[in-house]
Structures are given as structure tokens and as C-alpha cells.
Amino acid sequence: MKLIIAILHQEDEPLAVEDLNKKGFFVTKLATTGGFFKNHNVTLLIGTQDHLVSDAITILHKDAGKRQEPRYYPQPSASGPTVLRRHLPFPWKRKQETAPFLFLI
Numbered sequence: 001m002k003l004i005i006a007i008l009h010q011e012d013e014p015l016a017v018e019d020l021n022k023k024g025f026f027v028t029k030l031a032t033t034g035g036f037f038k039n040h041n042v043t044l045l046i047g048t049q050d051h052l053v054s055d056a057i058t059i060l061h062k063d064a065g066k067r068q069e070p071r072y073y074p075q076p077s078a079s080g081p082t083v084l085r086r087h088l089p090f091p092w093k094r095k096q097e098t099a100p101f102l103f104l105i
Contacts, residue, residue, distance in 0.1 A: 002053050003045065004060075007032065008100035010040035012064035016100075019059050020046065057102060065099040 008016065010031075017027050028045040046056055 001047060002050055003047055003105040004053065004056055005103040005105065006044040006046065006060050006064075006100045007034075007041055007102075008044070008060070008064040010042050012100070013042040013044070016044070016060055016063040019063055020044075020056060023055060023059060025052075025056055025059075053104065060100050060102065 006016075013029065017029065020027050025046055025048060030043040030045065032041045032043045034041055044060075048056055
């Protein structure tokens with residue numbers, strides 16, 4: 001038996017849990033906070049047999065971390081201090097979010 005501890009974004013949790021349940025994995029969900037994503041996290045505890053670990057990890061990588069979010073960067077201004085200009089199409093970039101953090105025990 002193995003225990004997978006998966007820390008992922010709260011937004012990724014519903015799809016990940018649904019797909020894990022469809023494949024026969026039972027999941028315990030814990031609402032957590034911390035520095036991994038600097039946002040709302042969810043920790044999933046997944047107990048599984050040794051030969052099914054790779055299947056669970058594949059599902060987690062498929063369902064979590066695929067979202068892209070705009071990130072705003074300061075734009076220097078000639079007339080004053082640096083400001084964030086959210087109304088302009090630039091300077092923002094879409095940043096690919098990271099895959100879930102996984103621990104295998």
C-alpha cells in the first residue's frame with residue numbers, strides 16, 4: 001500500500017477528485033493553506049495499491065495545473081512612480097501554473 005499526498009490548487013480539485021473516483025480511487029480532501037501555491041490549496045490523501053500509483057499520478061498531472069492566469073507586471077512611468085496598468089493589454093503575460101506537488105509514502 002502507498003499513500004499519495006497531493007497538494008493542488010483549489011480550482012483543480014473537483015475535476016481531479018471526479019476522475020480519480022471514476023477510476024476507483026478513494027480520496028480524502030483537506031482544505032489547507034501554505035506557501036506551495038500562495039493561494040487556496042487542497043491536499044488530497046489517496047491510499048492505493050503499489051501497482052496503481054502511476055495511474056493515480058497520471059490522473060493528477062492530467063487534471064491539475066493546466067490553467068493559465070494573467071500576471072500583471074509594473075510598468076515604469078515617465079511622469080511618476082511605477083504603476084500597475086490593468087486596463088492595458090500589456091504588460092501582462094499568461095503564466096502556466098505548475099503541476100501538483102506530490103509526495104509518495
